[in-house]
Amino acid sequence: MSLPNMLQITPLLSAYRTGTLTPTNMVHDVIARIDSYTTQDPAVWISRVPAEKLLARAAELEKQAATDLPLYGIPFAVKDNIDVAGLPTTAGCPAFAYEPQESAEVVRRLEAAGAILIGKTNLDQFATGLVGMRSPYGQPHCVFNPEYVSGGSSSGSAVAVAAGLVSFALGTDTAGSGRVPAAFNNIVGLKPSRGVLSTYGLVPACESLDCISVFAGSTADAWEVEQIAAAPDARSPYSRALDVRPLPLTTFRFGVLKKEDQFFDGNAANAALYARAIHLLEQIGGTPVELDFAPLKETAALLYSGPFVVERLAAIKDFYNTHRQDMDPTVGAIIDGAKNYTATDVFEGIYRQHSLQQVAQRMWADFDIMLLPTAPRIVTKQEVMEQPIAANSLLGAYTNFVNLLDMAACAVPAGFAPDGLPFGVTFIAPAFTDKDLAVLAGRFHHALGEAVGLTRTDKPVSKEADTTAPNNRVLLAVVGAHLKGFPLHWQLEQEHAVLRNTTRTAPDYRLFALPNATPPKPGLVREQGFEGNGLEVEVYELDAAGFGRFVASVPQPMSIGRITLEDGKEVCGFLCSEAVARSGTDITETGGWRYYMQTR
Incomplete structure (x- = not known):
């Protein structure tokens, strides 16, 4: 090859x-x-x-x-x-x-x-x-x-x-x-x-x-x-x-620099490339929102122009005290700066860091990324x-x-x-x-549309689009108790299933926590016209024989059918009787079974 x-x-x-x-x-x-x-x-x-x-x-x-x-x-x-x-x-x-x-x-x-x-x-x-x-x-x-x-x-x-x-x-x-x-x-x-x-x-x-x-x-x-x-x-x-x-993946808001905060040190070409990147992300589904860069800039200054440099000294204190002459001159000079700060300075820097974290946390109300x-x-x-x-x-x-x-x-x-x-x-x-x-x-x-690396001949591989399996192998999306780390995952492991990717369903699916299920499990239902954010699924690859054994073990009211992923491709996956599913609790807004279980 x-x-x-x-x-x-x-x-x-x-x-x-x-x-x-x-x-x-x-x-x-x-x-x-x-x-x-x-x-x-x-x-x-x-x-x-x-x-x-x-x-x-x-x-x-x-x-x-x-x-x-x-x-x-x-x-x-x-x-x-x-x-x-x-x-x-x-x-x-x-x-x-x-x-x-x-x-x-x-x-x-x-x-x-x-x-x-x-x-x-x-x-x-x-x-x-x-x-x-x-x-x-x-x-x-x-x-x-x-x-x-x-x-x-x-x-x-x-x-x-x-x-x-x-x-x-x-x-x-x-x-x-x-x-x-x-x-x-x-x-x-x-x-x-x-x-x-x-x-x-x-x-x-x-x-x-x-x-x-x-x-x-x-x-x-x-x-x-x-x-x-x-x-x-x-x-x-x-x-x-x-x-x-x-994060929202279909439509989302993204923070961008105001014109007065855009600094490219005189490089007009990079300024144009940043503008192009903003436009491209708009085409993908994003809405740009101007952000206030001042608190981010102030935070950045804490790292090298403030007391956090003391932590760099703490990391290698014993070596620094005995081998300062063996260090790169610039590195040594940076760490020398730690001596200019007192313990009081360090704590004041930490307090300011946490205050700025509060400011930054409020910024996320205006945009998602x-x-x-x-x-x-x-x-x-x-x-x-x-x-x-x-x-x-x-x-x-x-x-x-x-x-x-x-x-x-x-x-x-x-x-x-x-x-x-x-x-x-x-x-x-x-x-x-x-x-x-x-x-x-x-x-x-x-x-x-650019290829990566030095040669610029190979484009980045997308696992979102990787929804085809080799001959005699099947892709299966799991949404609940078969997820990695959950009680029924062993059934996939015994069939030597290989995790291909973690992705989401198309937006028109709902998820319900089934009543009286042991172990706890959800039911996935497609609802025409519903527009959600999709639900997290793990897509596994099994050989045909293993897939057959796995399907035979699936109990009612669950069944295996075709599930549409957010990229429009179809794979096999768990579906549930709609009547049974809707008798449970609608947990669609959590984004998936893993998130729901973490909040119980």
């Missing part, structure tokens, strides 16, 4: 399942790609898993069926402030390096899902910066022009995805490090809600704000990785469960060398406030300027809206 330039997850899984690709083939191809790209940019990787270990991992996977694991044979990379057993963790500082005894929780979960770890990528030292220039291991460059920065601090991770070396990569995001590099390299950067991905095994930058983030070629891939990696973890101080909250530029413009390496602090501040103009205000964000490409350099926008919404935020950002990305 001839592999695509961008190693997106869905095509690779399809190739594994049809037998046209094996993990061993994939490993050989990835090694060759990395070796070739290293001649253009030798600064992407800090350490790599030896070839013999990669091939052994591939051989072990080949003992299992490709349908058994959701990330079977998918290659990925990890930013080198995240622990991987068997590889050193450097955080971009050789004097700091140590050998972890176990992998970070997110790495463990992804490998358990079948993914193949390729290596660890370069970063701005101690994840301090948005430029990708503060590393003794070299400076990865923008994949489109070596004179321009890759963006940081997750520089190597973004380049590894954009260059087609891995399917996805983990970064981290405190001030925008999971978003700015995505914009500068024409890929997706998904910044989860704080605490959703465990930070156990992460060298912190600001532990109260840090998020492990995901770079990928599409929002569908990024969300797939997030939901597999997400889990509460008592070892992670700020861990939270992914309490998924819906924000659409902002990811960065005003890309900068050259020469600019960073001449003005390292100013250049970094420029790149964080639209990103620094997001974690301080407890928001989720998804950065996507938004076109190219006439000089051939990319521009990106970021979708921002309240915490726990990660899934629907990725859906909306993905629709925008597809409507843009």
Whole structure:
């Protein structure tokens, strides 16, 4: 099989399942790609898993069926402030390096899902910066022009995805490090809600704000990785469960910058691309609403120009006290600034942060999401060398406030300027809206019509449109007790069902909590003329025999019929006798069974 330039997850899984690709083939191809790209940019990787270990991992996977694991044979990379057993963790500082005894929780979960770890990528030292220039291991460059920065601090991770070396990569995001590099390299950067991905095994930058983030070629891939990696973890101080909250997906309001707040540092082309992005999102169903950027700008200043810099010192205090001379000069100077603040200053900064969170919370009454530029413009390496602090501040103009205000964000490409350099926008919404935020950002990305990554030959894969199954396999949508984590999910597991995607029904369905059901379950009914927001369903793939056994076990008043999804495609799914369903409680407004059960 001839592999695509961008190693997106869905095509690779399809190739594994049809037998046209094996993990061993994939490993050989990835090694060759990395070796070739290293001649253009030798600064992407800090350490790599030896070839013999990669091939052994591939051989072990080949003992299992490709349908058994959701990330079977998918290659990925990890930013080198995240622990991987068997590889050193450097955080971009050789004097700091140590050998972890176990992998970070997110790495463990992804490998358990079948993914193949390729290596660890370069970063701005101690994840301090948005430029990708503060590393003794070299400076990865923008994949489109070596004179321009890759963006940081997750520089190597973004380049590894954009260059087609891995399917996805983990970064981290405190001030925008999971978003700015995505914009500068024409890929997706998904910044989860704080605490959703465990930070156990992460060298912190600001532990109260840090998020492990995901770079990928599409929002569908990024969300797939997030939901597999997400889990509460008592070892992670700020861990939270992914309490998924819906967003309106058919018609919605989106906050945009007023003309006087639009700052592109003189780059008229990026200003035009932002205007085009607003127009495109209107065509998808959005209504633009001007927002007040002043409280967001004030919040952003707290991170580097205020007392929150003290938390960066707290993260590496012992090392800083004994090895200050071994640090990058700019990184060291930033952390030196922590000495200018007192404990009183820190608490006053926290109080102001929480006051601004209240202001930001009220903003959501005016719109459902924000659409902002990811960065005003890309900068050259020469600019960073001449003005390292100013250049970094420029790149964080639209990103620094997001974690301080407890928001989720998804950065996507938004076109190219006439000089051939990319521009990106970021979708921002309240915490726990990660899934629907990725859906909306993905629709925008597809409507843009641009291919992703360096080669710009492969368009982003949409799992919303992925509603066809290979021969002898059936797609089944489940809406209630068979959802992942619910009492009857084991019936799907015993038939080796594979989760293909999480989506919604068409808007004309209602959901009812059935009376006297054990275990509790809902009934789905279609109502002609009803216009809701659709209901969450998980779509699973089963072989024909397994589907037959599953259907035979379905009790009355439930039945299996055809369900129309929000993209207009039909799959098999659970339906219920209308009379029985309507004898229960109408829970349509909750958005789905999972949300309803969380509020009981």
